[in-house]
Amino acid sequence: MPTKTSLKRRPRCRWCGKRMDKGAHREVPEMLCFVRNEKAIRSRARPRVKTVSEAYQSGKLRAEFIGTDMEDKLMRRQRQMALDAILGLGENGYHIPPNVEMFNEAGYVWNQVANQKPWAVYVLVDGKRKRRRCNNLYEAVLYHRTIHKTHPSSGIVSMGRAYDIPSSLRFKKAKLPKRFKWCPYCGTFRVYIRVLPEQRFFTQIKRWDEKKKQFIWVDRKLWLTECQLCGNTNRDSIFRRSNQPWELRKIKKGVKRIKPRVLTERGQLARQKKRRRVRR
Numbered sequence: 001m002p003t004k005t006s007l008k009r010r011p012r013c014r015w016c017g018k019r020m021d022k023g024a025h026r027e028v029p030e031m032l033c034f035v036r037n038e039k040a041i042r043s044r045a046r047p048r049v050k051t052v053s054e055a056y057q058s059g060k061l062r063a064e065f066i067g068t069d070m071e072d073k074l075m076r077r078q079r080q081m082a083l084d085a086i087l088g089l090g091e092n093g094y095h096i097p098p099n100v101e102m103f104n105e106a107g108y109v110w111n112q113v114a115n116q117k118p119w120a121v122y123v124l125v126d127g128k129r130k131r132r133r134c135n136n137l138y139e140a141v142l143y144h145r146t147i148h149k150t151h152p153s154s155g156i157v158s159m160g161r162a163y164d165i166p167s168s169l170r171f172k173k174a175k176l177p178k179r180f181k182w183c184p185y186c187g188t189f190r191v192y193i194r195v196l197p198e199q200r201f202f203t204q205i206k207r208w209d210e211k212k213k214q215f216i217w218v219d220r221k222l223w224l225t226e227c228q229l230c231g232n233t234n235r236d237s238i239f240r241r242s243n244q245p246w247e248l249r250k251i252k253k254g255v256k257r258i259k260p261r262v263l264t265e266r267g268q269l270a271r272q273k274k275r276r277r278v279r280r
C-alpha cells in the first residue's frame with residue numbers, strides 16, 4: 001500500500017494536474033501541454049468577475065482575460081444585447097436604425113470586445129460633433145431613442161471596426177443623390193462634405209470605358225471629404241472599395257476560374273506585354 005509521501009512524490013503536470021507517468025502525459029512533455037491547452041488553462045486561472053466593467057481597465061480588456069473564455073463570453077453578450085435591442089426597443093413611434101441590424105448580422109470581431117466602448121452615438125450640435133461612447137448596442141439604441149426627437153441628426157456609429165457595404169444595398173446606392181456615400185463606420189449612407197481647410201489626394205477610381213466596354217481603374221486627384229456625422233474621410237480603404245460602381249456578371253455552369261473584368265494598371269501592362277509577345 002502506498003504511503004502518503006510516495007503519492008506526493010509522483011510527478012504531476014504543472015498545468016493540467018494529471019500524472020506525468022500515466023496516460024497521455026507519458027509521451028507529452030509538460031510544456032507542450034501548456035501550449036496545447038493554453039486557452040483552457042488561462043480560462044481556469046483567470047479571476048472571476050461579477051460585472052462586465054470589472055474585466056476592463058482604462059477602457060481596455062485586462063491582460064488576465066486575453067486568450068480566455070471571457071472573450072467568447074463577451075462576444076456572445078454583444079450579440080445578445082443587440083438582439084435584445086432589436087426585439088425590445090422599437091416601439092412608441094421609434095424605429096431601430098437599420099444599421100443596428102446590419103452591425104449584428106455582420107458578426108463581431110475581437111477588437112469589439114478588447115475595447116470597453118466599441119460603439120458611440122454621434123450628435124451634431126451647432127455643426128459640432130459630440131459623441132457618447134457605449135459598451136453595447138442596447139446601450140447605444142437606448143440612448144439614441146431618448147435623443148432622436150430633439151436631435152434628428154444623431155446616429156449610432158461603430159468605433160471598433162469598419163463595415164463593407166452589403167451587396168443588397170449596392171443598387172440602392174446607385175439611386176441615391178451623388179453626395180450620399182456609404183460610411184463604413186456609420187454603417188449607412190451619409191452626406192460627405194469637404195474637409196476644411198481644403199485638401200486633395202491621389203487615388204484610383206473605377207470608370208466605365210466605352211471602347212473596351214468594361215470598367216477600368218484610373219488615377220484621379222480628389223477632394224478630401226468627410227462623413228458629416230462621424231468624420232470618417234473618403235481616403236479610408238473600406239470607403240474606397242464600398243463606393244465604387246458595381247456590376248453583375250453571369251457565370252456559366254461549370255466555369256471554375258474567372259478572369260477579373262476590371263483592369264488594374266498592372267493587369268493592363270501584363271495584357272500589353274502578352275500581345276507584344278504574340279506579335280513577335
Ligand SMILES: [Zn+2]
Nearest residue numbers: 013015016033
Ligand atoms: Zn498536463
Ligand SMILES: [Zn+2]
Nearest residue numbers: 183186227230
Ligand atoms: Zn460616418
